[in-house]
Amino acid sequence: MNQRALPRWVFIVVTAAAVLWLIPVVWMLSLSLQPNELLSRTTANTFLGLVPVPFTLDNFRAILSIGDTPRWFMNSMLVAGTSTLLVLATSTLAGYAFARIRFTGRSIVYPLVLAGLMVPEQVVFIPLYVMFADWNAHNSLPTLALPRVALPIGVFLMTQFFKDIPDSLEEAARLEGCGHARIFWSIMLPLATPMMMTLAIITFLYSWNDYLWPLVSPQRTDFFTITVGLAKIQGNFAQSQGLGQLMASGVQASLPVIILFLMFQKYILRGIALSTDK
Numbered sequence: 001m002n003q004r005a006l007p008r009w010v011f012i013v014v015t016a017a018a019v020l021w022l023i024p025v026v027w028m029l030s031l032s033l034q035p036n037e038l039l040s041r042t043t044a045n046t047f048l049g050l051v052p053v054p055f056t057l058d059n060f061r062a063i064l065s066i067g068d069t070p071r072w073f074m075n076s077m078l079v080a081g082t083s084t085l086l087v088l089a090t091s092t093l094a095g096y097a098f099a100r101i102r103f104t105g106r107s108i109v110y111p112l113v114l115a116g117l118m119v120p121e122q123v124v125f126i127p128l129y130v131m132f133a134d135w136n137a138h139n140s141l142p143t144l145a146l147p148r149v150a151l152p153i154g155v156f157l158m159t160q161f162f163k164d165i166p167d168s169l170e171e172a173a174r175l176e177g178c179g180h181a182r183i184f185w186s187i188m189l190p191l192a193t194p195m196m197m198t199l200a201i202i203t204f205l206y207s208w209n210d211y212l213w214p215l216v217s218p219q220r221t222d223f224f225t226i227t228v229g230l231a232k233i234q235g236n237f238a239q240s241q242g243l244g245q246l247m248a249s250g251v252q253a254s255l256p257v258i259i260l261f262l263m264f265q266k267y268i269l270r271g272i273a274l275s276t277d278k
Contacts, residue, residue, distance in 0.1 A: 025254075026050055032059050032251045036242030059248035063233070068222055069252075072229035075141060077256070079214075079225060080207040082145040087154050087203045088196055095158025096184050100170065110159070116152035122212070129216060139220045148207050154199050161195045162188060197267030205257050226253050 031039060033052035036059070063069055097103070098110050128147055129138075137143045165188065173183045189196075214225040224232070230249040 023050075028247045028250050032244055032247035033057070034244055036244040039243045059242075059244040060252070062245050063230075063248045063252060066233055068224070069226075069229060069233075071222060072224050072226045073252070075144075075223065076208055076226040078141055079144045080204050082141075083148040083207040084200050084203045086145070086149040087151045088200055090149060091151060091154030091158045091199060092189065092192065092196065093184075094155045095160075096162050096180075096188055098155070098159045099162035100183075100188075101180065113152050113155050116150070117156070125212070125216060128213075132217065139218050139223050141223065143217055144214055144223070144225065145207070147213060148203070148210070151203060154203065157195060157199055158192065161192055165191060194267050197264050201261060201264060204260060208257055 027050055030050050030052045033055055035054060035056050038054070094113070098106060098113075124147075132138055132143050169187055170183055173187055178186070209227060210225070211227045211231070214228045215231075218224060221229070221232075230253055234246060234249060
């Protein structure tokens, strides 16, 4: 759709919604940069508390010095990054197979994969826990990443994308002697980059914010992710250490996702445009 064709009021409404969404984020950042001594008396010092006056980084230094926060941060990066790469690999391969390859049982397997969208993740917690316990695999980073690899929504998105690629591209490649592997690697993947980036952001966000499985699986604190570790800190220290450190922990947990979105937002917008302009 041409953006110039949109009415002016649409941009006004979208801008107002964006501002309303940003106010809590800016307020959290502002509180994290103010001294706890001041916040214990008031949270609305200047411009409703949105301007950090006076300014301090003590809350972030305190968070980094409590527990194993740097290690938890790296654990989350490794788990979320590994999950994202594996989801991209499995979803693109499965999506290409379901969309472009005719094989026996495709009409049965694909609905079974989509049926996974209707299964709440809490339902499989006990079987997952027992399975990894039988393998003696708890308290490890791969155990935190592997349950997120089978992502039905990822298979669905990539299947729908590959279905909409014109058959003429594949037929031209076959005339040049290309097989499925060459077509997938040289033609389909470059075309699917925007959708893959969108799926990567969704997967990374889902894995980074995951709380239940990292809470259930590891028993050792050095295998906690940032969400579980900061929750433990807040439960033990939030009331005594102050609001500033509580907000600083929230900023630390959300900052990587925000940076990732800002870096790859053009791919996300292209992926959304491709999925809606059908």
